[in-house]
Amino acid sequence: MQKNFDRNNRRIFNYPAVVPCQDVNPVTLVSSLIALSNAIIAHQHKFFATQRRNARESIRQVSILNMFFVEVMEKNSIAEFPDSAVLCFSELHHSLQKLLFLLEDVTRNGSRVYILMKSHFVATQFSNLIRSIATTLDILDFKVFDLSREIKELVEMIAKQARKANIQVDPDDEYAMKRVMLILNQFENRFEPDSIMIKRVLYYLRISTWSDCHNEIKFLDDEICSENNNKERDIHLLSTLAGFMRYCRGVLFENNLVEYNENQLVERGNLEILSCLNPEDFRCPISLELMTDPVTVSTGQTYDRVSIQKWLKSGNLICPKTGEKLASTELVPNVNLRKVIQQYCIDHGVPISKFHKQSRDISSTILPGSPAAAEAIKFLSEYLVRRLRNGTVKQKSKAAYEIRLLAKSNIYNRFCLIQAGVIPSLLKLLSSSEATVQENAIAGLLKLSKHPNGKKVIINHDGLKKIVEVLENGLKLEAKQIAAATIFYLSSEHYKNKQSNSETFLNSSKAPIVTMVLELIRTSNSSLQ
Structure with missing residues (x-):
């Protein structure tokens, strides 16, 4: 009865609900209504960062409808239902599908700050669906069913309550939303917000770890990249929130980098090597x-x-x-x-x-998406530079890792990081005796070398020699492989600046470098088989 599709890939606020066909089997229809209402009721055990009252009221009403559907199935000859009853059940089925999608969206992993900022829209969706259910119940003739007095009274009661339901934004959600708007306005006006105010909002949404913050960013980025997203206002909001959450991840959760461990860095390193040394980058x-x-x-x-x-x-x-x-x-x-x-x-x-297929296009990221996002990334870039220059070894490594993430697939982020001056500090970290620090630094340089300004800064700071040093004597194989990929991106700049010291160095070392690179590719290939 429900459309078969990947629920995890469904875009938020996109409800592919289907109306059952006219000749649907009534038994199948009622069975599907029971399963659908059970799925909605199961959401009462999930955490709602926002829309708690509206979700709770919707689930309460559906739980009563569930008892009604079960009694209809157990005490009635469903095959003899009149067409009008089947039509009403079909409409209920359609509304409940949409309600389930809405509840899934409100509890979706990584969507908390976005749902908060869409509070009025979400509350309207709840209101429309509850009123739709009430309208259908008004039309439904309960006399055709053999129902207990208790169930009949309960269903009539929720129909009456649904008609008068006052679905609106929770005052606490409204207050939190206004706080976020104030924070974003401060970013837009080039004023760095008070960290205490930001922490209060994050606490309200239960975004309490680096991982929580990272999931928010991933969700927002996925929505921005969606091919079907043509709403300029939503893109502006999504970009603004993504910049805000990146600032939070890098500044507020610096000491809560829960995924930051050797095993996961090795796994991420292997993935980056595959993405750097494969034909996708040779197009x-x-x-x-x-x-x-x-x-x-x-x-x-x-x-x-x-x-x-x-x-x-x-x-x-x-x-x-x-x-x-x-x-x-x-x-x-x-x-x-x-x-x-x-x-x-x-x-x-x-x-x-x-x-012979088209690669993913990141050209749209050359602009920040919104003024607030632009300033948030600038503040974050300046913060990371301070950490690289004056932080402890652990803080420097975490800052390098954050740069690695920021520059991964966003041209504007690369520009801000380069302008803030991260490259000279990353080059210094290449000589670190800590393997993780060295790997994060060279990975960050790889991403920044893809920007024209990044190439120039690396070469002007005699960075090629240091990168070749990692290629030759890196503390980990992953660092050597990433260094090899970085040299590829830098090589084109040497043709443009043939008189530079780096060019002379490259020419004198050309044969050994190529030999080492090819050997690393073979090593990577054999280790991944």
Whole structure:
């Protein structure tokens, strides 16, 4: 009776409820109503960070309806129900499906701050569904059923209560929502909010650990990235809250990084290595296909020869990726990258045609999404720089790890971190005797090297030598592999700055570096089989 789909992947406030067909079997319909109402009642044991009163009232009414459905099933000849009764039950089924979806949304992992800020909308949804149930019960003729007096009175009572139900935002939710709005307004006006005020809001929502905060960010990011999200207001709100929660995770939960342990870092490191050293990162920005003959243009960007030649022959004299005017149309073969791509494909048995699919586009993250989010990330970036410079070894490692997360797939975050000055401090951490500190630092540099400004800062601070040092003598295999990936992203910048000291160093070390990189790829491949 209920639509079969992955409930975990359903977008929030998207209710794919279905109305039962006209010739539905009444027995099947009532059985489904019992199962549906039981699923709703089960939510009484779940934690509601917000909408507690509305959820409790809705569940109470459905629990009475559940008794009604059970008695209808046990004491009546359902097959003889009139069409009007079947129609009413179908409408109830449709409303209860939506109510179940709404309860799932309100208790969804990571959605607490978003649900709080949508309190008025959610309360309206509860009100509409309860009134819809009341309307259906008004139409339903109870005389056609053999019901006990007690059940009949209870159902009539909830129908009457539902008609008069005063579903509204809980005063405590309203107060917490106004506090969040004040905090976001302070961010927007470039004023760092009082941490005590923020902690009170987080306590109200029971966001009490680094993990809780991280789940909120993950949910918000998933909603922002959703292809179906075309509501500008929601995108603005989601972006604002994501920036706010990132600030909270990095500043307020610094000492509550519950996932921060060696085993999980190794697992994350392996995943990052796979994402850094695979054909997804060897695509041509023009064709989005695996490059078979990579060449570098005067802006330092690398393209597949066939694609960039076609671009130039069309009369285009600007770099497709950066928009900069090309100083010349000379195409410099990127021999190192070509060797690595070829070796990777050989070691992994990768057919080039398999990867002729479009990669995930993060170009939309070049802007912060909202003024409040922009300032929150700036404040966080400055805080992390202070930790890298003056913190304890543990604080420095945690700051590097936070940078690693922030820069993972967000261009604006990378820009803010680079502007705040994190790169020189991360380069210093590469010489740390702590393996975790070194790995977090090189992983952060890898993410930042994907930004044009990041490449320049790393090279200007003689960072290539330090990264090659990690490649040669890193404390962990994961750190060496990430260092190899970082060199790939930096290599294009050297073609643009051929007179730099780093370029001279790279040229003198080219053969050994390529050999080490290829060996690391083979090692990674064998260790993952």
